[in-house]
Amino acid sequence: MPYPVRVMPGSDTAVETLGLRKAYRSVRGRVVGIEGLDLRVPVGGIHALLGLPGSGRTTTLRLLTGLAHADGGAIKIFGTPVPDGLPDLAGRIGAVVGEPGFQAGLSGRRNLTLLASAAGVPRTRVDEVLARVLLTDRATTAYRTYSADEGRRLALAAALLCDPDLLVVDEPSAGLDAVGTREIREALRRLADQGKTVLLATGVLTEAQQIADTVTVLDGGRVLAQGVVADLLGDAEVSVRVRLDEPGKAATALRAAGFKVRADGDALYVDGVAEPSDVSRALAKQKLFVSELVPQREDLAAVVGRLRPVTPPTPKVPTRAEERAARKATERQAAERRKAADQRKTAKEAAAKQAAADAERAERAAEKQAAADEKAAAKQAAADEKGAKQASGSTTDTATTDTAKTGAAKTGAAKTGAAKTGAAKTGAAKTGAAKTGAAKTGAAKTGAAKTGTPKPQRTEGTR
Amino acid sequence: MTGLLWAELRRFGARPAIRWIAAGMLGHVALAVALTVFEVGSSTLARMLEQGAISFYALTSVFLAYVAGVLLVTGDAASGGTRALLTVEPRRSRVYWSKVAAAALAVLPGVAAAYTLLALGMYGVHARAGMLGGPASDLATELTWSGVRVLALAACAAAGGAALGVLVRRWWVAVPLVVVWFLVEETALSTASAGQQWFLFTNADTWVRGTRTVVPGDGLLAVPLVHSALLLLGAAVVLTVLGWVVFRRRDVP
Numbered sequence A: 001m002p003y004p005v006r007v008m009p010g011s012d013t014a015v016e017t018l019g020l021r022k023a024y025r026s027v028r029g030r031v032v033g034i035e036g037l038d039l040r041v042p043v044g045g046i047h048a049l050l051g052l053p054g055s056g057r058t059t060t061l062r063l064l065t066g067l068a069h070a071d072g073g074a075i076k077i078f079g080t081p082v083p084d085g086l087p088d089l090a091g092r093i094g095a096v097v098g099e100p101g102f103q104a105g106l107s108g109r110r111n112l113t114l115l116a117s118a119a120g121v122p123r124t125r126v127d128e129v130l131a132r133v134l135l136t137d138r139a140t141t142a143y144r145t146y147s148a149d150e151g152r153r154l155a156l157a158a159a160l161l162c163d164p165d166l167l168v169v170d171e172p173s174a175g176l177d178a179v180g181t182r183e184i185r186e187a188l189r190r191l192a193d194q195g196k197t198v199l200l201a202t203g204v205l206t207e208a209q210q211i212a213d214t215v216t217v218l219d220g221g222r223v224l225a226q227g228v229v230a231d232l233l234g235d236a237e238v239s240v241r242v243r244l245d246e247p248g249k250a251a252t253a254l255r256a257a258g259f260k261v262r263a264d265g266d267a268l269y270v271d272g273v274a275e276p277s278d279v280s281r282a283l284a285k286q287k288l289f290v291s292e293l294v295p296q297r298e299d300l301a302a303v304v305g306r307l308r309p310v311t312p313p314t315p316k317v318p319t320r321a322e323e324r325a326a327r328k329a330t331e332r333q334a335a336e337r338r339k340a341a342d343q344r345k346t347a348k349e350a351a352a353k354q355a356a357a358d359a360e361r362a363e364r365a366a367e368k369q370a371a372a373d374e375k376a377a378a379k380q381a382a383a384d385e386k387g388a389k390q391a392s393g394s395t396t397d398t399a400t401t402d403t404a405k406t407g408a409a410k411t412g413a414a415k416t417g418a419a420k421t422g423a424a425k426t427g428a429a430k431t432g433a434a435k436t437g438a439a440k441t442g443a444a445k446t447g448a449a450k451t452g453t454p455k456p457q458r459t460e461g462t463r
Numbered sequence B: 001m002t003g004l005l006w007a008e009l010r011r012f013g014a015r016p017a018i019r020w021i022a023a024g025m026l027g028h029v030a031l032a033v034a035l036t037v038f039e040v041g042s043s044t045l046a047r048m049l050e051q052g053a054i055s056f057y058a059l060t061s062v063f064l065a066y067v068a069g070v071l072l073v074t075g076d077a078a079s080g081g082t083r084a085l086l087t088v089e090p091r092r093s094r095v096y097w098s099k100v101a102a103a104a105l106a107v108l109p110g111v112a113a114a115y116t117l118l119a120l121g122m123y124g125v126h127a128r129a130g131m132l133g134g135p136a137s138d139l140a141t142e143l144t145w146s147g148v149r150v151l152a153l154a155a156c157a158a159a160g161g162a163a164l165g166v167l168v169r170r171w172w173v174a175v176p177l178v179v180v181w182f183l184v185e186e187t188a189l190s191t192a193s194a195g196q197q198w199f200l201f202t203n204a205d206t207w208v209r210g211t212r213t214v215v216p217g218d219g220l221l222a223v224p225l226v227h228s229a230l231l232l233l234g235a236a237v238v239l240t241v242l243g244w245v246v247f248r249r250r251d252v253p
Helices: A057-064 A108-119 A124-132 A148-159 A178-193 A205-211 A229-233 A247-256 A277-285 A300-307 A320-394 A397-431 A433-451 A455-462 B002-014 B016-038 B045-051 B053-073 B076-088 B092-129 B136-168 B171-187 B200-209 B224-249
Strands: A013-026 A029-042 A045-051 A072-077 A080-082 A093-096 A166-170 A197-202 A214-219 A222-228 A238-243 A260-264 A267-273 A292-296
Touching: A013 A057, A013 A197, A029 A045, A029 A057, A029 A197, A029 A214, A029 A222, A045 A057, A045 A178, A045 A205, A045 A300, A057 A072, A057 A166, A057 A197, A093 A148, A093 B076, A108 A124, A108 A148, A108 B002, A108 B076, A124 A148, A148 A166, A148 A178, A148 B076, A166 A178, A178 A197, A178 A205, A197 A205, A205 A229, A214 A229, A214 A300, A222 A229, A222 A300, A238 A277, A247 A260, A247 A267, A247 A277, A267 A277, B002 B053, B002 B076, B002 B092, B016 B053, B016 B092, B045 B053, B045 B092, B045 B136, B053 B076, B053 B092, B053 B136, B053 B171, B053 B200, B076 B092, B092 B136, B092 B224, B136 B171, B136 B200, B136 B224, B171 B200, B200 B224
Parallel strands: A045 A197, A045 A214, A093 A166, A166 A197
Antiparallel strands: A013 A029, A013 A072, A072 A080, A214 A222, A238 A267, A238 A292, A260 A267
16 A cells, blocks of 8 residues: 655654545445545544544544555554554554454353464463453353443453553444443543553544543544544533523523523523533522423534534536436437437428429419410400401401401410510419419400400400 | 464364254264164175265265355354454464364364264174175275375365355355255266366265276376365365455455
C-alpha cells in the first residue's frame, strides 16, 4: 500500500490514517465502508470512534487490526505501516473485534491458554489477566456457562494477554446489562490510567462522554469532527423538562438560582443541568413543587446532526449508467425528430406531385374544352353562312355585303379560336380548372364580340 | 508456529463435530466387520484386498477426514477463532499453514484407530473361519502398508478439506462438492475409459489398494501406485497453495 509522504509525530500519535478507503462488494452492489478517513489517535487515554450504525466504526477497527484490507490510503500504528508491518507490532496490539470465537466446551482459562500458546505468552500471564478482568472465580468453568458480561470480559482478557500498548475494542458494552456496562467501562478506564492507549468504537454517546478523553465522530465513512470530548460533545449534562402549577414564578426562581430556563407552552426547560435533582431542590426552596421532571439528554443523532457541516446542494455527478441512459435518450429524441422531418418531407413531396397531376389534368381538360369551343364556333360560322346564303337568294343587292360580312365573321371566329386556346392554356397552367373555365368564358366573350354572334350562342360556347 | 499448531489441534479436538466424525469412522468400520461375520464364507481376505473391498471401507474414513478438515476452518466458531488468532499473531501465512497442518495431523488418530479396527477385525474374522486365502505374514504386511497409505491419504484429504473450506468458507458447500464430484466420476466419467487414470477417486482407490500392475505410460507414471501418489499429492498441494493465496488476501469475516 503506498504511503503518502507526510511528517507524522511518532511520539504522541498511536494511530494515524490518511485517506483510508474501504468498500464492500456484495450482490446488492458496492457499499462504502469508509471513504477518505483521516484519523489521529493520540498516545495514552481513551479515544472513542463515535458514530451511528453504518458510519464505518467497525470497518476502521478491522482495517487497523489487519482483519480487512483497505482499498486505498495508509495506516500507521506507532509509526509502523499497517498491514505490512503488522508482524512487527505483534504483541503491541490487543483487539476485541466481533465475537471472540471461544470454544464453548472449554473453560475460560483453557481458552486463554490456547491463545497464549499461539501468541507465545507464558501461561502465568493467563491468571494475571483473568484477575485483571475479575474472572478468577469463573476461570475453570466452561465458557458456555458465561454470561454476556463475563464473555465480554474474557474477550478483554484475551486482548490483554500480550500486555498491549494499544487496545482496540469494538462496542465494549454491547449486550451488557447496567452492571456489566459499568464494570467494563471501569476496566477500560483503569487500563487507560495505566498508560495504555484504548481505542474503542461505540454508538453510545454517553459511553464516549463518560470514559473517553478524545473522540472522533464518524459519519458516512468520513471524519465529521475530531478532538477533545468536552469540546465536541459537551459534558454529560442534561436538559430537564419541568411541569408545575406556577411556571412563571418557577422560571423566576430558577433564573435567580442560576439556571438557564426557557418556557415552551406550560412546560419549562432547564438546560445544562449537571444533576436534575438540583432543579427540584431549587424549586422546593421557593415552596414550588414539580408535577413532572424529565431529564432529557442530547442523543447521538442530534450530535451528528449538529456537527454535520451544512453544505449547499451540489449538482449530483451522474453515474456511468445514468450518463449512458441520458445519451441514449438524446439519441432516441434525435432519431424521432429525424423521422418526423422525413415524414413531413415525404408528405410535402406527395402533395407537390398531387398538385402537378391536378394541373396536368386541368390543362388537358382546358385543351379539350378549347377544341370543343372551336368546333362549336366553326359550326356556328357554318350555320351563319348557310343562313346568309338563304338570305342572298331573296335579296341580290344585299348579298354582296352579307357575304363580305360572313367572311369577316369567319376570319374573326378562326382568330378567336386560336386566341381562346392560348388564353385557356395560360389560365389553366396558372390557376387550375376553375380559372380555366373563367378564361374560356372570357375568350368566348371576346370571340363573340368580334364575330358579332348573339348572346345565347356565347353562353353555349362557355358551357 | 508450534504454539499455533498446538492451539489449533486443541481447538480441533474440542469441537463436538469432530468427535462425532471420529465416532462415525469407528462405527462405520465396526459395522463393516460385523457384516463380514455373516458372509465370511463368500470371499477370502486376500481376495477382498485384491478386489478393493477393504479399500472401499478405508476410503469412507478418508472422506470423513476430509469433512473434519473442512469443519476446522468453517463455521462461526472457526471464524471467531481465526479472528482471535490473527489479533495475537498477525502473520497470516503462519496461521493458515498451522490450520492446514493441524487438520492433517488431527485426523490421523481417528483414521488410524478406524483402520486398525477394520484390519484386525477383518483378519480375525477370516482367520477364525480359515478364509485368509494366503500366507498370514503376507496378508499382515499388506494390511499394514495399506493402513499407512490410508493414513497418508487421510492427511492429504484433511489438508485439502481445510484449504477448500478456506476457499468456499461454508462447510455445506465444501462437503457436497466432493460428494457430487464422486458421483460424477462414478457415473458420467467412468464410461469414458480414456483418461480414467487421472480421476481423483480412481487414483485414491488405486493408492489404497496398492496396485502395482504396470500400465501404458512412461517412467514413474507407468507404475499405478506412484502415479496415484503423485496425482493425489499434486492435487492436495495445488489446493492448499490456492487456499493460502486466498487466505492472505481475503478479509476475515
